[in-house]
Amino acid sequence: MNVFLLIIQDIAVIAVVVAIIWSILRFSRSERWQRALRRFYGDWLGMAMLVVISIYFVVGISDLVRLPVKDPSGRYVSFLDLCFREVPVEKNFSAPLAHTTYSLNGAEPLKGRHLLGTDQLGKDVLKQTMKGCSTAMLIGTLTSLIYIPIGIILGIVAGYYKGWVDDVIQYVYSVIASIPGILLLIALLMVLGKGVLQISFVLGITGWIGLCRLLRGETLKQSERIYCEAARALGQSNLNIIFRHILPNVMHLVLISFILGFSGIVLTESVLSYLGVGMPIGTPSWGVMIDSARMELSRDPMVWWNIGAATGALFFLVISLNLLGDSLRRAFDPKAA
Amino acid sequence: MNQETPLLSVKDLFIRFETENGHVDAVKGISFDIQAGETLAIVGESGSGKSVTALSMTRLIPEPPARYVSGEILLNGKDVLKMSPRELRAIRGSQIAYIFQEPSTSLNPVFTIRNQIAETIRLHRPDVKNINEEIIKWLDLVGIVEPEKRMWDYPHQLSGGMQQRAMIAMALSCQPVLLVADEPTTALDVTIQAQIMTQLRELKSRLKMSIILITHNFGIVGDIADRIAVMFRGKIVEYGETKSILANPQHPYTKALIDCIPQLGAGKKRLTTIDHASLPS
Amino acid sequence: MFNYIIRRILYSVPILFGVIVITFVLFYVVHPPHSVALQMLGPKAKPEAIQNWLHNRGYDKPMFINTQAGQSLFDSQLCHHIKSLALFDLGKSLKTNEPIIDMFKRGAIPSLCITVPAFFLGITMAILAALFLVFVRESLLDVTGTILCVVSMSIPPMVYVIFGQWLFATQWSYFPAFGFIPGGFSMARFLALPVCIMAFAGIGSDIRMYRAIFLEEARSDYVRTAYAKGLSARRVLLVHVFKNGMISLITLVVASLPLLIMGSLIIEDFFGIPGLGNLMINATRSADFTVIMAEVYVGSLLFLFGLLLTDICYAIADPRIRLK
Numbered sequence: 001m002n003v004f005l006l007i008i009q010d011i012a013v014i015a016v017v018v019a020i021i022w023s024i025l026r027f028s029r030s031e032r033w034q035r036a037l038r039r040f041y042g043d044w045l046g047m048a049m050l051v052v053i054s055i056y057f058v059v060g061i062s063d064l065v066r067l068p069v070k071d072p073s074g075r076y077v078s079f080l081d082l083c084f085r086e087v088p089v090e091k092n093f094s095a096p097l098a099h100t101t102y103s104l105n106g107a108e109p110l111k112g113r114h115l116l117g118t119d120q121l122g123k124d125v126l127k128q129t130m131k132g133c134s135t136a137m138l139i140g141t142l143t144s145l146i147y148i149p150i151g152i153i154l155g156i157v158a159g160y161y162k163g164w165v166d167d168v169i170q171y172v173y174s175v176i177a178s179i180p181g182i183l184l185l186i187a188l189l190m191v192l193g194k195g196v197l198q199i200s201f202v203l204g205i206t207g208w209i210g211l212c213r214l215l216r217g218e219t220l221k222q223s224e225r226i227y228c229e230a231a232r233a234l235g236q237s238n239l240n241i242i243f244r245h246i247l248p249n250v251m252h253l254v255l256i257s258f259i260l261g262f263s264g265i266v267l268t269e270s271v272l273s274y275l276g277v278g279m280p281i282g283t284p285s286w287g288v289m290i291d292s293a294r295m296e297l298s299r300d301p302m303v304w305w306n307i308g309a310a311t312g313a314l315f316f317l318v319i320s321l322n323l324l325g326d327s328l329r330r331a332f333d334p335k336a337a
Numbered sequence: 338m339n340q341e342t343p344l345l346s347v348k349d350l351f352i353r354f355e356t357e358n359g360h361v362d363a364v365k366g367i368s369f370d371i372q373a374g375e376t377l378a379i380v381g382e383s384g385s386g387k388s389v390t391a392l393s394m395t396r397l398i399p400e401p402p403a404r405y406v407s408g409e410i411l412l413n414g415k416d417v418l419k420m421s422p423r424e425l426r427a428i429r430g431s432q433i434a435y436i437f438q439e440p441s442t443s444l445n446p447v448f449t450i451r452n453q454i455a456e457t458i459r460l461h462r463p464d465v466k467n468i469n470e471e472i473i474k475w476l477d478l479v480g481i482v483e484p485e486k487r488m489w490d491y492p493h494q495l496s497g498g499m500q501q502r503a504m505i506a507m508a509l510s511c512q513p514v515l516l517v518a519d520e521p522t523t524a525l526d527v528t529i530q531a532q533i534m535t536q537l538r539e540l541k542s543r544l545k546m547s548i549i550l551i552t553h554n555f556g557i558v559g560d561i562a563d564r565i566a567v568m569f570r571g572k573i574v575e576y577g578e579t580k581s582i583l584a585n586p587q588h589p590y591t592k593a594l595i596d597c598i599p600q601l602g603a604g605k606k607r608l609t610t611i612d613h614a615s616l617p618s
Numbered sequence: 619m620f621n622y623i624i625r626r627i628l629y630s631v632p633i634l635f636g637v638i639v640i641t642f643v644l645f646y647v648v649h650p651p652h653s654v655a656l657q658m659l660g661p662k663a664k665p666e667a668i669q670n671w672l673h674n675r676g677y678d679k680p681m682f683i684n685t686q687a688g689q690s691l692f693d694s695q696l697c698h699h700i701k702s703l704a705l706f707d708l709g710k711s712l713k714t715n716e717p718i719i720d721m722f723k724r725g726a727i728p729s730l731c732i733t734v735p736a737f738f739l740g741i742t743m744a745i746l747a748a749l750f751l752v753f754v755r756e757s758l759l760d761v762t763g764t765i766l767c768v769v770s771m772s773i774p775p776m777v778y779v780i781f782g783q784w785l786f787a788t789q790w791s792y793f794p795a796f797g798f799i800p801g802g803f804s805m806a807r808f809l810a811l812p813v814c815i816m817a818f819a820g821i822g823s824d825i826r827m828y829r830a831i832f833l834e835e836a837r838s839d840y841v842r843t844a845y846a847k848g849l850s851a852r853r854v855l856l857v858h859v860f861k862n863g864m865i866s867l868i869t870l871v872v873a874s875l876p877l878l879i880m881g882s883l884i885i886e887d888f889f890g891i892p893g894l895g896n897l898m899i900n901a902t903r904s905a906d907f908t909v910i911m912a913e914v915y916v917g918s919l920l921f922l923f924g925l926l927l928t929d930i931c932y933a934i935a936d937p938r939i940r941l942k
Contacts, residue, residue: 171632171633171636172636174633174636175633175636175637175640178633178634178637178918178921178922179637179640179914179917179918179921180877180880180914180917180918180921182883183880183898183910183913183914183917184914186898186902186910187641187644187910187911187914188644190648190902190905190907190910191644191647191648263772267774267775270774270776271774271775271776271884274774274776274884275883275884275887275899275902276902276903277902287774290774290776290777290780291776294776294780294888307777307780311773311774311777314774315772315773315774315777318771318772318773318774319768319769319772322768322771322772323768326768
């Protein structure tokens with residue numbers, strides 16, 4: 001891969017991040033969002049979770065943005081790699097912060113200090129965990145970029161136009177919803193093969209159902225309201241009504257769905273990787289770390305740091321997303337919580 | 338009315354609601370008395386505090402966010418606000434009973450009428466041997482036809498008027514000394530309203546029961562109430578005998594409320610509305 | 619009510635058809651008959667041999683509808699596929715050539731032995747916990763309970779399995795770590811741990827959902843009437859709120875009953891239970907695509923059946939619908 005593609009990739013990553021932030025800022029100018037933001041400022045739990053998620057986000061970005069510098073194995077390095085360039089690769093397992101490791105030859109000094117130890121291949125666990133973070137962020141964002149537009153368009157169209165359009169969309173999502181999730185995901189991945197893009201695609205085209213249903217219900221309610229009647233009476237086109245009246249009023253649901261959905265995506269990805277359907281071997285992923293580590297707990301001495309780090313990272317990300325989603329829900333609608 | 342101790346005596350009742358945006362004083366120091374067998378109508382608009390007052394007779398309002406800042410509610414001399422939960426449960430239903438505005442949602446949709454009334458009877462009158470007989474008697478008293486069949490119905494199978502009658506039967510089944518009716522006819526058709534009010538009047542004289550009637554409609558109080566208390570923004574602004582208030586209202590708010598009653602044959606006049614800005618606060 | 623059931627069944631038919639078409643298409647994308655033929659007959663096979671092979675199995679017929687002159691409209695691969703599904707012929711495994719229906723019959727019982735007890739255990743605990751949280755609502759206990767539920771929801775499911783097995787089987791040796799011997803009470807030893815883990819893993823999100831349902835009911839007018847009658851908080855909750863809440867709860871619970879046969883992928887894989895979940899995992903690892911597709915089809919069938927059951931139960935349980 002040449003430098004040109006690399007730069008395009010980097011720009012794409014930064015562009016997506018900027019786009020997400022910009023759209024959030026744009027929608028937050030509405031009254032409903034301002035009120036919710038004020039309520040959110042008072043919610044210390046929600047703010048704390050936002051900080052935690054930002055940390056994950058930064059770590060993830062640091063591995064996704066790559067520099068035109070090559071490392072010994074021929075890959076382009078990322079910011080994360082640069083931070084870890086002083087950390088050597090050992091031969092085998094080692095405990096966190098250990099000085100020596102034991103092998104058949106007796107005690108051997110380690111080449112460097114590892115905060116969370118090393119795994120079977122001698123790689124630093126902390127580095128692997130952070131790389132897993134970038135994979136999770138990447139899959140979460142790509143999946144969201146796929147399922148959110150589909151869910152918004154189909155949900156609003158179904159709820160607004162009703163009639164046969166609604167029936168068709170309902171039929172499609174009933175069919176997809178009837179197939180038990182994991183089974184469908186496995187089947188699709190068998191068809192498409194393993195990989196980050198494939199997982200995101202598969203999760204995306206099956207994950208729009210919940211958002212679509214939610215927005216359809218909300219749009220049905222909204223389009224009955226007086227101001228829609230008024231707008232129609234004034235001669236505004238349907239598309240205009242959708243974009244200027246309905247869409248801003250449902251964006252908060254999209255945001256909450258995005259946050260809670262992200263946690264579901266990350267968990268599902270880890271389950272799929274654990275089962276061996278998700279990632280090609282060698283991709284850093286928390287699910288893969290948990291999978292490779294499951295037999296290691298029964299070793300003697302017990303190797304816990306690998307699975308502990310992956311579980312911990314996954315857990316804190318998912319719980320922060322869940323709690324943040326709850327806080328946002330409370331902030332936008334205090335009565336319904 | 339002889340000068341005996343009143344059945345219910347409310348003194349300087351002050352109720353405050355604490356919300357996340359500060360507090361709201363729903364009831365600001367009101368006092369009234371009810372003698373045995375007397376009917377008091379508390380009239381006012383939405384937000385005047387009349388429902389809160391009614392519900393507080395047996396502390397039915399959840400206590401956060403409500404708070405009884407001061408005052409007393411004396412039932413036969415005992416202060417309701419100082420009763421233990423067990424004492425409260427003992428007077429609820431057996432001494433003071435309620436009927437509510439929306440009978441369709443105030444009755445439990447998954448139990449039969451018979452079961453819901455039987456529940457109260459079993460609780461407060463455990464000595465009643467034949468509960469079904471008792472229930473039939475009460476349903477008949479409130480004017481439900483074929484009570485032995487109707488009692489096995491679920492609430493949704495009855496019309497609005499019948500549901501309200503069933504709720505009245507349920508309230509009266511333990512022979513309370515005081516019935517609190519919180520807007521009992523507001524959710525019903527006008528014709529049914531008249532029927533229910535007639536029924537209540539008849540029950541009042543038959544059972545010699547005291548009634549607190551909460552309403553925003555001055556039109557229905559004339560026939561049934563002995564005394565009227567007019568509430569406005571948490572305070573009682575006028576309090577006295579029905580005849581004198583209706584004939585000669587003192588407070589401008591009372592006058593405005595009475596004016597609001599549409600008069601048959603009044604011609605094509607515009608209906609009066611109440612201009613809050615012009616009232617003393 | 620009979621009409622209601624018939625209508626619901628008719629509604630499910632087009633959806634099932636949609637599922638069949640999707641699985642059919644997916645199968646042929648991954649598994650073009652031509653490449654299977656090449657695989658079976660070897661890369662040097664003559665085109666006539668391949669044609670023959672395809673013809674013998676009916677793979678040379680058109681995919682969806684037969685528009686060729688002189689042949690029936692429904693003589694196509696899709697229609698044959700639908701016919702065999704209707705007769706419960708799910709095809710043969712690509713690896714072992716065993717009829718898949720037999721594999722299903724074998725795997726159903728072990729899966730059910732785990733999922734059914736786990737299901738009932740989980741539901742009972744969740745309902746009790748939800749009722750308790752509603753009873754102490756807005757107190758510190760309620761907040762703590764809700765946070766614990768979020769924590770439980772956020773732990774990835776396989777960690778429950780790994781950790782549970784490590785703790786109970788390896789560290790404390792209460793239960794055997796592995797294996798399955800069908801029949802009799804000795805089976806209970808092997809089941810106890812998977813069942814408990816499965817029940818606990820899903821409990822967090824269930825408690826939150828049930829708590830929301832019961833809380834919603836507790837805000838109803840009839841609860842206020844019940845208090846006005848002098849009933850204790852306990853009776854109001856356990857009789858009035860509970861019965862109304864259960865009707866909403868049935869919608870959530872009954873729908874997942876038929877799917878219990880499918881077993882849990884993670885648990886069966888980890889504990890070596892030879893159930894339908896394990897079947898799926900093995901099929902995935904060995905790319906046995908017919909089995910995967912059969913599982914997807916059966917899963918959908920069970921799901922739709924579950925929806926139907928839900929509607930029926932709802933119609934029976936809610937007197938507002940039962941007595942129209």
